[in-house]
Amino acid sequence: MAVEVRLPTVLRSHAGGASVVAVDGATVGEVLSKLVAEYPGMAGQVLTDDGSLHKFVNVYVDDDDVRYLQGLDTPVKDGAEVSLLPAVAGG
Amino acid sequence: MALAASVLDLIGNTPLVDISALSPNPAARISIKLEGQNPGGSVKDRVALSLVEDAEARGVLRPGKPDQVLMEPTSGNTGIGLAMVCRVKGYRLKAVMPTAVSIERRQLLELWGAEIIESPGPEGSNGAVRLARGLAEEHPEWVFLYQYGNPANPKAHYEGTGPEILRDCPGITHFVAGLGTSGTLLGVGRFLREKLGDAVSIWAVEPPAGEMVDGLRNLDDGYIPPIFEDLGGAELLDRKTVVRPRESIEWTRRLTEVGVFAGISTGAALAGAVKCAASLEPGVEASIVVVSADGGWKYLSTGAWTDDLDEVTERAKSIIYF
Numbered sequence: 001m002a003v004e005v006r007l008p009t010v011l012r013s014h015a016g017g018a019s020v021v022a023v024d025g026a027t028v029g030e031v032l033s034k035l036v037a038e039y040p041g042m043a044g045q046v047l048t049d050d051g052s053l054h055k056f057v058n059v060y061v062d063d064d065d066v067r068y069l070q071g072l073d074t075p076v077k078d079g080a081e082v083s084l085l086p087a088v089a090g091g
Numbered sequence: 092m093a094l095a096a097s098v099l100d101l102i103g104n105t106p107l108v109d110i111s112a113l114s115p116n117p118a119a120r121i122s123i124k125l126e127g128q129n130p131g132g133s134v135k136d137r138v139a140l141s142l143v144e145d146a147e148a149r150g151v152l153r154p155g156k157p158d159q160v161l162m163e164p165t166s167g168n169t170g171i172g173l174a175m176v177c178r179v180k181g182y183r184l185k186a187v188m189p190t191a192v193s194i195e196r197r198q199l200l201e202l203w204g205a206e207i208i209e210s211p212g213p214e215g216s217n218g219a220v221r222l223a224r225g226l227a228e229e230h231p232e233w234v235f236l237y238q239y240g241n242p243a244n245p246k247a248h249y250e251g252t253g254p255e256i257l258r259d260c261p262g263i264t265h266f267v268a269g270l271g272t273s274g275t276l277l278g279v280g281r282f283l284r285e286k287l288g289d290a291v292s293i294w295a296v297e298p299p300a301g302e303m304v305d306g307l308r309n310l311d312d313g314y315i316p317p318i319f320e321d322l323g324g325a326e327l328l329d330r331k332t333v334v335r336p337r338e339s340i341e342w343t344r345r346l347t348e349v350g351v352f353a354g355i356s357t358g359a360a361l362a363g364a365v366k367c368a369a370s371l372e373p374g375v376e377a378s379i380v381v382v383s384a385d386g387g388w389k390y391l392s393t394g395a396w397t398d399d400l401d402e403v404t405e406r407a408k409s410i411i412y413f
Binding site for chain 2 (some may be wrong): 009010011046047052054055056057058060063064065067068083085087088089090091
């Protein structure tokens with residue numbers, strides 16, 4: 001299943017400057033694994049060595065944070081949009 | 092209303108207003124808590140007063156002693172609230188603030204007599220926190236209250252905002268607020284969870300700030316407020332949703348249909364509340380309370396209500412409004 005992955009500025013240099021890339025996968029975990037395989041510069045930035053989500057990255061499927069859904073097991077439907085955003089503060 | 096002895100006595104006890112006319116679901120009532128009614132103009136007045144009074148109680152600040160300096164990183168509202176509290180109580184404030192904020196935020200800080208220390212705009216609030224932590228080490232004589240790591244921040248909401256919401260809306264089923272320092276969500280969320288258990292859901296709304304904050308070198312420059320981790324934020328929240336600038340401005344404009352003039356982050360929070368209402372099973376009755384962090388006054392210069400939506404959306408991408 002093809003999904004669009006929106007990349008934050010901080011990761012774009014690892015994808016040739018692209019802000020959106022197309023990746024296959026049925027779950028968030030599969031999508032992110034393929035993303036890192038395709039763009040190895042993101043290794044360690046998105047997923048940690050043990051395969052979990054990097055502490056300072058937030059991943060959204062159609063604008064919902066997957067940490068409050070099923071984490072890396074969150075299903076991704078065909079045509080869904082996956083967004084990565086760094087953790088930032090407000091206030 | 093009784094005669095107040097000080098403007099600081101007017102902080103809190105803000106009104107809750109039914110705005111269900113904007114709900115996409117007739118079974119879901121939406122009410123909005125107007126924190127812009129605080130004397131300094133935002134929800135952060137509560138936090139500012141709580142931080143300062145807590146420091147006074149701990150002896151870190153001494154009322155009446157001259158030349159006591161506070162230093163605090165802020166994207167604006169906490170700084171403005173602190174500047175007002177400091178002016179009234181006789182302390183001096185240095186606010187560390189990114190350059191990418193609306194001009195009104197700077198003006199308000201200056202009119203309360205605060206000194207602004209600029210941090211790089213592209214680094215957003217993360218950059219302000221980084222700079223402030225360095226300054227705190229260099230200047231141990233400055234009082235660093237650190238809203239992101241100080242339990243007196245969520246305490247203001249646990250003891251104030253939360254009880255007010257339950258008093259005014261005992262049937263609340265969903266609480267929706269923006270995620271900045273996480274103080275509002277932690278304080279109100281914990282209070283409601285203790286009182287209502289799983290009958291209430293806690294929804295966080297996040298601005299897509301990470302998209303605009305393009306000055307980070309890598310993801311290790313990210314930042315999670317220590318209070319969020321220390322007080323179990325991840326376990327408390329039921330959902331977290333990101334709201335884009337265009338949607339935020341659209342809902343900020345829609346609010347004027349019901350007579351509410353609020354800041355851009357309120358539009359984002361309302362967009363989250365609308366998403367919450369739309370996600371409910373048909374026929375399920377719900378009562379959603381959303382927090383309006385501030386009024387619209389500080390954002391008039393952005394043209395949010397009057398200019399072309401596409402232009403305003405582009406402009407909003409370079410302004411920190413949370």
